[in-house]
Amino acid sequence: MANSGNGGVFDLGELHNLIDELGSVSGEEREALLAAMAGENEECDCGECESEVLSFPPVELAPTAELAEAVLSVPLVRDARRLAEWTGIRRVTPEGFLWPADAHEAAALLGVDDERLRLVWIVAVNTGLLRITQTGAAPGPALPGDLMEFWDGVVMDVLDRTDEGLTGSAVTDEHLTEMLATIYATSDGITYTALIEGMLQAHEIGCEARAHEMRRLREALPAELDAALDLLAYCGLFERTADGVRLTPLGVWAVRQDLLREGHDAPLLSEVASYAELSAAELVEAMLSGEAPSSAPTLWVERRLAEDAARELIKVASSGTPGQRGVIGTVLEEMGPEAEPAVREALAEPAMWRHAAVWLGVRELPAPALTEEDGTWLAVDTLATLLHIPDAREAMGEFEALEAGEELLRLVEDISRSTHPDAIAVLELLGAHHPEAAVAKAARKAAMKARSR
Incomplete structure (x- = not known):
């Protein structure tokens, strides 16, 4: 799935499946479809794609x-x-x-x-x-x-040793980078139990460890990790708490440097504090323009009651553009059930009720069923974010689901019958900029049909 820089966007391939299947499934299947629609896709492991850019909570460094x-x-x-x-x-x-x-x-x-x-x-x-x-x-x-x-050089020397066996624990060395990033994201530190379970899960999934290996690791890892944490404390990165560990102030500084080198979003609190004071409309505009870092919405939400924050965002989305809805959808996706009252109110908004239904359904809360036409409407709303991107051709190339094929051609035909106000504009955009001649021709033909209707 591509991220255009204008907020989260849905995977159009999954949206197409949604058009066919959403109205007839329930339970776990429905949740899986809705989650896929919301962009919860597995990261590509082909080795050729760029690493995913992660966003971390803002931190406050010591002087x-x-x-x-x-x-x-x-x-x-x-x-x-x-x-x-x-x-x-x-x-x-x-x-x-x-x-x-x-x-x-x-x-x-x-x-x-x-x-x-x-x-x-x-x-x-x-x-x-x-x-x-x-x-x-x-x-x-x-x-x-x-x-x-x-100090930065010292830490780089330490982390470079993981390939040769830094801590004496192969599992810890394998997942040390993820462990540091995880603890960095939790300002109060992490308990030993949570750390061990997280590393076991990461090893089981990431390394496809078999059952017998996981049984052995479950017995051996606590002692291995304890020795590894002693070494990392010796290196100045960790300090022990009553029931776990946290990064030292020097550890926070060093991990942030490493995250920035890898291209991740790891802002200082002072860099994003001003965004917390913006109105919902101002925040969305700052995100659309690329001015606000991706961590700014998290702080903005934290400074408000969740229900109030959701209500402010939904008000902007209900009368806004698809680009604004894409950005706001990304923020709402991070909010929990405490935002339900505001999201449920959005079921009365013509431009937002389908998005609200998806949000509720993902969380297994009562939600209206979506028809094939509703799925197509959402697909159009998602594609319409391209109308608000300066270089639509380049952005379009980032959507793997827009690769030519029967599914895309069928979706183009479905869009021509959609009641979405941007349906024709989306078809014209595909007709003008899609790199595949067959798709562009089909989109132009579908736009003519839509106009004639």
């Missing part, structure tokens, strides 16, 4: 001076500095590491085992605290003036 001072107190950083001072000028192996006798002495000095000593050595070398030359190891320059840049 830079406070963070910089904390860097020097991180056990890993402290040991890397001590190791560099102890090493002085010393011969190293061809691989650039200490000879066994020296490594044993260094480990005893620092009070670490061999694996942790190797991590300390790598950090000391990669951050420039130690320099490896043809004659051996020698002290590098003093700490850089920008301690946060130095």
Whole structure:
């Protein structure tokens, strides 16, 4: 499914299935169809598509001076500095590491085992605290003036070790990135139980682990994870709470840097706070223009009663454009049953009642049944978001469901009979911009039929 930058859009292939099936199914099948319509699709795993851009809640970082001072107190950083001072000028192996006798002495000095000593050595070398030359190891320059840049390098060195076995737990190393992102999104941290269950689920689904492997992991993971968390606390990323763990202030800063490097939306609270004060119409306009980050609606909703927030959004959507409804639908999709009274009121709105029925149905709340014509109307409303995108041809290319085929040709014919006010405009758009000649011709022909009616 494509995201045009103008809010969530529905998968048109699933919408087409909806046209055929929604009126005749119920229960789990109905929920699955409605969920697919709402955009809850599995991420492509072909390896050729770009990674999905994720949106994280805004965070408030500790003052830079406070963070910089904390860097020097991180056990890993402290040991890397001590190791560099102890090493002085010393011969190293061809691989650039200490000879066994020296490594044993260094480990005893620092009070670490061999694996942790190797991590300390790598950090000391990669951050420039130690320099490896043809004659051996020698002290590098003093700490850089920008301690946060130095800290960023330390964390990158740590995370780069997961491929070679950072924590001693293969499962933890495999899912460490997801674990960090998950805890980043929960400002109060996460319990051990939730963390273990989340990692087991991620491993079972992501790695297609079999039942016997999952039984073994369920027994072994708690102890493995406990040791892994000790190491990550040593690295300055985690701190333990009464019943779980949370990121340290330095951990929050470092994970955010990594998320930003990966292209994810990880704003500061100060960057999105102003959006929480906008009216619903102003917020939607800021989202449509691309000015507001995708995390802004979450904060906007949090500052209001859910029912009131939903009611404000629905008022805009009811008299707005399909583009506005697409954006608002994305925000409403994140809201729970507490918004039901406002959504149920939207059943009386001509432009919103079908969307409201979908919202209610996904949550297994009483909702009107949708006919084939209603499904086509929703398909048109979804495609009409393209009318509000500057480069419709490029945006159209992002919709895999708009690839030429019998289903799309049949949908084009159904659109020509739709009562949606933008039906002809959508057909003209497909006729003018769809890259497949057969589809474009069918759309132009269907537009002529619609106009004649």
